[in-house]
Amino acid sequence: MAEALSRFSSCEVSDALVKLGVPNGGYIPDVEMFSPSRDSEAIKICGPAYTVKMVNASDKDAPFPTSHFVDTAPSGHIILVSAPPQSKSAVWGGLMTAGAQAKGVLGVILDGRCRDLSEHRALKFPVFARGHSTLGQGTFTRPSELDIPLTIVPREENVDGGVSFPATVVYPGDLLLADIDGVVCIPKDMVGAVAERCAVAQEIDEKCMTDIRAGLGIQATFKKWRG
Numbered sequence: 001m002a003e004a005l006s007r008f009s010s011c012e013v014s015d016a017l018v019k020l021g022v023p024n025g026g027y028i029p030d031v032e033m034f035s036p037s038r039d040s041e042a043i044k045i046c047g048p049a050y051t052v053k054m055v056n057a058s059d060k061d062a063p064f065p066t067s068h069f070v071d072t073a074p075s076g077h078i079i080l081v082s083a084p085p086q087s088k089s090a091v092w093g094g095l096m097t098a099g100a101q102a103k104g105v106l107g108v109i110l111d112g113r114c115r116d117l118s119e120h121r122a123l124k125f126p127v128f129a130r131g132h133s134t135l136g137q138g139t140f141t142r143p144s145e146l147d148i149p150l151t152i153v154p155r156e157e158n159v160d161g162g163v164s165f166p167a168t169v170v171y172p173g174d175l176l177l178a179d180i181d182g183v184v185c186i187p188k189d190m191v192g193a194v195a196e197r198c199a200v201a202q203e204i205d206e207k208c209m210t211d212i213r214a215g216l217g218i219q220a221t222f223k224k225w226r227g
Contacts, residue, residue, distance in 0.1 A: 001175055001188065002076075004195040006046040008202065010177055010184045016197035020190060024166045028183040029154050031109060035097075035120035035127035044179040045107040045126045048188075049170050050077040053145040054091050054112065054137075056084050062144040069143050070096050075104030078176045082150045083112025089135035092127065094119025101125050109176060109183055111152050112141075128178045130155060147172045 005013060014025035036043060052069045055062040065072075073079050079100060083091045092108055094116030100108060107126030113133040114120070120127045153167045168185055170176070175186040186194055204225050211221045 001191045002046045002048070004191055005175060005177060005186065005198070006044070008177075008195075008198040009044075010179050010181045012198045012201060013177055013184045013186060013194060015201060016194045017184070017186065017190070019197060020193055022187075022190075024168055026168065026184040026186055028109070028111070028152050028168050028170075028185060029165060030130050031111070031128050031178075031183045032130075033126070033178070033180060034114055034117060034129050034132060036124045037121065039180065041180050043126055044177070045078055046175065046177045047076055047078045047106045048074075048173045049080045049176050049185070050074060050105075051147055051150045051170060051172050052079060052081045052143055053148060053150060054081060054083045054087075054141045055144045056087075057138070057140055057142050059142075059144075065143050065146055068099075069146050070099040070103070070105075072146060073100060073103060073105050076106060078106050078178075079108045080150060080170055080176060081108065081110050081112060082152060083110070083141060085153070085155065087112055087141055088133055089113065089137060089140035090115035090133040091137050091141055092129070093136060097123055097125045097127065107178065109178055111150070126178070128183055 018025040050073045081091050091112040092114040097120045110129035113131045114129040115133050149171045151167050151169050154165050170185045173188050177184050208221050208225050
């Protein structure tokens, strides 16, 4: 499935999802690339999600996994970690990157923070996160449930005309695509339809770019190619 979408950008995929009726375009807001760099246009990861739910370390009622989630992550997948809201400690560090890379994991996306930036970058391992921290995970948070649906809620409610940005629900096996523009979740049953729309839109945008660079003008170009 990943091959069908890997040639498209996160922007193209989001546009396609919006047109297919996904109100937030699959966008996971406020998550940015931290490794291999903050601004690498060449980095893109696309693969099925392996989900991890973190809870506060003080929570003794939530389930405890029997294995470390990095050890159970399948090769060719992207690890998606959801941290407790307002958590300031990291949920991903350099040793986890080394372990994930050794297992063939494509990258990690954190609804939370990372640390050990120099170690991730030295290994050229893709890390996308909401931020970074000096604090490690163990004292503050712990893994709880693995390979379950995750609801990713914006950390600060984004209000536009009184309407808050909707949460993004990621199911195990849904495709995640992340690049310099951001992170998008594609429901696994929509991959084919998204790929078809992306291909058409990409061709139209290429024609628009040719005419705009030739001086036709934005309005005239859009009318010509987008109707």
